[in-house]
Amino acid sequence: MKKKSVIIIALVIVIIGFFTxxxxxxxxxxxxxxxxxxxxxxxxxxxxxxxxxxxxxxSCHTEFYREWRTTIHSKAFTDPxxxxxxxxxxxxxxxxxxxxxxxxxxxQTVLGYRDASKWDPVLEENPxxxxxxxxxxxxxxxxxxxxxxxxxxxxxxNAPHPVKKLENANEVCVRCHVVDxxxxxxxxxxxxxxxxxxxxxxxxxxxxxxxxVVQDIASLGCVDCHMPAxxxxxxxxxxxxxxxxxxxxxxxxxxxxxKAFTAxxxxxxLTKKNKRKFxxxxxxxxxxxxxxxxxxxxxxxxxxxxxxSQGKVLKEQYHKLIRKMMWRPFIIDLADxxxxxxxxxxxxxxxxxxxxxxxxxxxxxxxxxxxxxxxLKRINYQSKEPIDxxxxxxxxxxxxxx
Ligand code: HEC
Ligand code: HEC
Ligand code: HEC
Ligand code: HEC
Ligand code: HEC
Numbered sequence: 001m002k003k004k005s006v007i008i009i010a011l012v013i014v015i016i017g018f019f020t021x022x023x024x025x026x027x028x029x030x031x032x033x034x035x036x037x038x039x040x041x042x043x044x045x046x047x048x049x050x051x052x053x054x055x056x057x058x059s060c061h062t063e064f065y066r067e068w069r070t071t072i073h074s075k076a077f078t079d080p081x082x083x084x085x086x087x088x089x090x091x092x093x094x095x096x097x098x099x100x101x102x103x104x105x106x107x108q109t110v111l112g113y114r115d116a117s118k119w120d121p122v123l124e125e126n127p128x129x130x131x132x133x134x135x136x137x138x139x140x141x142x143x144x145x146x147x148x149x150x151x152x153x154x155x156x157x158n159a160p161h162p163v164k165k166l167e168n169a170n171e172v173c174v175r176c177h178v179v180d181x182x183x184x185x186x187x188x189x190x191x192x193x194x195x196x197x198x199x200x201x202x203x204x205x206x207x208x209x210x211x212x213v214v215q216d217i218a219s220l221g222c223v224d225c226h227m228p229a230x231x232x233x234x235x236x237x238x239x240x241x242x243x244x245x246x247x248x249x250x251x252x253x254x255x256x257x258x259k260a261f262t263a264x265x266x267x268x269x270l271t272k273k274n275k276r277k278f279x280x281x282x283x284x285x286x287x288x289x290x291x292x293x294x295x296x297x298x299x300x301x302x303x304x305x306x307x308x309s310q311g312k313v314l315k316e317q318y319h320k321l322i323r324k325m326m327w328r329p330f331i332i333d334l335a336d337x338x339x340x341x342x343x344x345x346x347x348x349x350x351x352x353x354x355x356x357x358x359x360x361x362x363x364x365x366x367x368x369x370x371x372x373x374x375x376l377k378r379i380n381y382q383s384k385e386p387i388d389x390x391x392x393x394x395x396x397x398x399x400x401x402x
Contacts (some may be wrong), residue, residue: 022329029192029331030179032094032118038110039096039103042128042141044148048160049141052104053133057140060160060235067246068140076100076137081371084381093121098176101142105134143172154241157234169223169244177222188333192296192325196220198289198340221288226250251298257368257391260286261339265304265364265394268348277350278396280304280364284339291339296323297371300338300391302364304349309360315351359398366392 042052050056054074058065068074076082076099086095096106103109108123133139144150149164151172157163166172179193190197199220227244234241249256263282270277280302284291292298299322306315324334339345351359369388376383 019329028117028119029327032097032113035175035178036097036101037113037118039106040101040142040145041147042102042104042145045145046148046161049145049150051130051133052102052139052141052145054136054139057144061140062236063232064140064234064246071246071248072250072252073138073142073248074136077105078135078137081381081383084379088379092119093123094119099137100134101138101176102133102145104128104130105136105139107131107134138176157241168218169227170217170220173220173222174217185329186331188325188331189336190333192331193294195289195293198293201340225287251292251294251368251370254368254389254391257292260284260291261392262286263366263392263394265362265396267396270350274353275350276353276398277348278304278362279346279348281344281346282339282366282392283344284341288341290323290336290341292321292368293338296325297375299323299369299372301367301369301388302347303367304347304364305362306349306351306356306359307361307363308356308358314356314359315349317347317349319347321345361395361397363395364393365390 045052054065054068072079082099086092086099089095093106093108093110097110100106103126107126107129109126111122111124114120114122144152146164149162150159151164151166153166153169155165174196177193178196179191190201223244226248227246230243230245231240232243233239234243251257261282262285263280265278265280268277268279282302287293292300299320302317302319302321304317305313308314319337321337321339323336323338326332326334349362353359367388368391371383371387373387376387
């Protein structure tokens with residue numbers, strides 16, 4: 001008997017200890033995998049590329065520079081939301097590997113890792129650290145510089161710097177837009193920020209088993225949608241080529257989000273005389289990933305209201321299209337009401353004309369939310385820009401619709 005209770009007590013202590021450790025240790029929502037475990041080595045930069053800064057590239061590629069400046073990539077380090085979140089995460093070194101991926105952008109060099117999941121780097125002061133370059137975040141060279149050469153997809157360019165041809169332009173995106181890796185403690189369909197896995201699942205090419213294997217890079221389509229095609233010279237006075245605008249619009253751009261879906265509000269004929277029914281239908285027609293995608297912070301809200309002639313709400317529905325995850329002690333998908341590509345979603349409201357004989361209009365409004373208010377409070381961040389905005393609205397006057 002005694003021996004048994006000792007074992008039970010020991011077991012309980014181990015379990016409590018385990019859960020306590022899972023709750024107090026820093027949050028590791030992904031594995032630092034080989035794709036981005038080490039910063040990009042820039043030790044062999046040819047003299048023509050100077051300090052590797054975006055301005056240097058921009059001195060020849062003016063248009064590309066001007067576009068990049070308007071994007072969140074150029075603010076991947078200075079973005080106040082990133083800064084607040086990073087501080088909340090104890091400024092962990094691994095965040096730098098995507099938000100400032102060049103070795104010169106990092107005050108310390110990663111020499112190796114102490115642990116298998118690569119969250120505990122061995123660091124050494126970096127004499128080549130360039131703080132101005134750090135502030136450029138995902139700068140030109142983050143995507144274009146590899147082993148002394150500039151990578152691109154064009155043939156036969158006549159450049160003053162060495163160039164190397166990429167098989168496919170989407171290769172560039174995969175380094176940072178897949179956050180995944182083999183681990184034992186996750187139970188989800190897509191990794192957090194699972195844009196690539198979402199696209200592959202819509203084609204049925206991925207069965208989740210703990211790791212996103214990027215297949216068929218050409219068919220991902222990231223560049224087709226996020227870098228609009230344009231014919232223009234690469235440098236002033238150069239040959240006109242098939243180029244792409246460096247715009248990467250996403251959740252921060254209402255016009256881009258509006259392109260992601262088609263939606264309508266309409267009346268559905270009912271046989272019952274004293275009832276009316278209205279349906280709002282929304283379909284993700286403009287992405288190949290989910291809407292919204294990216295960090296699980298993002299969500300859409302659908303608000304449907306039955307109003308009287310004074311604008312007073314008689315009946316109301318509110319839906320959140322969101323991915324809910326549990327982070328501790330394990331990472332588990334709780335619910336996912338976001339819109340997969342191509343599958344229509346309907347929300348309906350029915351009312352009795354007897355009960356609401358003063359109903360004057362029905363209205364639906366859809367808003368995009370970059371982040372939820374609770375999370376901002378938790379990381380103690382106040383956004384200067386609005387964190388949500390309207391992307392769709394329609395109102396039907398009920399007297400007319402009858
Ligand atoms: C001194 C001027 C100059 C500088 C500085 C310069 N480039 Fe270029 N680059 C060119 C010229 C010229 C071409 C070829 C234009 C053509 O043939 O149409 C070119 C071509 C390219 C291409 C196309 C390669 C391909 O195969 O698709 C890329 C990408 C590129 N540059 C990126 C960069 C980046 C990134 C930087 C900064 C790290 C940079 N360039 C700095 C002049 C420059
Ligand atoms: C070196 C890492 C890196 C690479 C390579 C990269 N991205 Fe990003 N991307 C980021 C980071 C980091 C952010 C978020 C920055 C922030 O909000 O602070 C981001 C944000 C975005 C956004 C969101 C814009 C918004 O408004 O929120 C889009 C779209 C995007 N990237 C598309 C692409 C595409 C397409 C490619 C390939 C051509 C690509 N990215 C390559 C790191 C990268
Ligand atoms: C997020 C990754 C990313 C960043 C940052 C980036 N580029 Fe590009 N760039 C690409 C990709 C991908 C292509 C190939 C597009 C295609 O299919 O033609 C490209 C192509 C180019 C080309 C060749 C013309 C073309 O469109 O193919 C030039 C020149 C160029 N980039 C210059 C720059 C300069 C200058 C900067 C910084 C101001 C920069 N790029 C920043 C991803 C990036
Ligand atoms: C058919 C067009 C299309 C393709 C293909 C596509 N996207 Fe998008 N993407 C969009 C649209 C439209 C949005 C805006 C709505 C949204 O956030 O889902 C968007 C949004 C995004 C965002 C913004 C999320 C945020 O947090 O703000 C990121 C990041 C992104 N896409 C990355 C990618 C990457 C990486 C790929 C390739 C693996 C890709 N996209 C392929 C159309 C596309
Ligand atoms: C594997 C590359 C990668 C790593 C590592 C990484 N990020 Fe990101 N981060 C991204 C990309 C790509 C985006 C934008 C697209 C998206 O939402 O998925 C992003 C977006 C963000 C955003 C949203 C910014 C906005 O404007 O809404 C925050 C905040 C952020 N990251 C914080 C962090 C922190 C903190 C860490 C370290 C714990 C970290 N990231 C590590 C790639 C990375």
